[in-house]
Amino acid sequence: MITGGCLCGAVRYESSAEPITTRLCWCRFCQYIAAGNAAVSVCFLTARIKIAGETGDYESVADSGNRMHRRFCPACGVHLFSEAESRPHLIFVRAGTLDDPNMIRPAATIWTAK
Template identity: 40%
Template sequence: MKLSGQCLCGAVRYSGEGDPVFQVKCYCTDCRRVSAAGHAAMMGFPAEAIQVAGEVKEFHSTADSGSDVSRAFCPVCGSGLFAHGSAMPGLIFLRASTLDDPNLFTPQMVVWAARAPHWDPVPAGLPAFAERPAGL
């Protein structure tokens, strides 16, 4: 697929072409906080498939899995744009909410479903892990 997206103010844009390695809705506490929603919708791509234009700031934290996660956001408007982590080197995780066409995102699974708030329920019909699957 061809895709593009940007932050709220447009100071950071990205584009790319390729097939997502995976597409996930994550309800972990960190994703809930940083996404300002009940969960984060993310698409993983090989990092070289995505070109980013504009300057981002990165926030580093340790995930529940113990791996290091870096989340990039626009320093002007604060929109979260993408993340990468030591658990899956070489991949970039775009926030589907920043896509120009958000319908390009087709969730394949749900992780940390046990943490879903009642106002953002886990969709029926998707494989859902109560926590995280091994290796993620």
Template identity: 45%
Template structure:
């Protein structure tokens, strides 16, 4: 099983040779900046399974956890590509929007719900964490 995708302008392409370890939506303030006010939607994959073709730009910041988070996007169209934490270099969170449809992935967890705006609608059927959840199993 694998996935393919591209940014809005097509300058950056991704290919993933593996299954997602989990799919989450993140309502943290930093994510809402890059997701136009809503949550980011992220599929967690092993870094070794991800191939990127094209030039990306990135920014980094130190999170409350003390870990450095790095996020990359297409410098031409701004589409968010993926993110990663210095604490877990073996994993990346791929932004769901870059994957070609239909990819069949959907969020099963909402995280950082404590930072969601009061108008946010979070599916009560999915697991919700007020902040950072546990790391998913890697097997």
């Protein structure tokens, strides 16, 4: 079982499925949420992840042109998930929110240049 959550514990998630992939994203928005570095995201099928707790939603348009929903804990502000409207079957979990982030290894690097 893969588990994780935000800093304050108000939002928790779990999945019995293995991740599809892990990637580092260097788009400008991901640099903001990762404090200047690439954001490390772990991809799961949306149907295979269970989320407990309320999340806030910040909607934006990514460099790719995809409309994104970036979900965060409204209590502590930790960014937890990203979902693209063009790929509703996928959810990207921020690796730093995993209870065991050492279990993942990045497989791809994206948006290294505009």
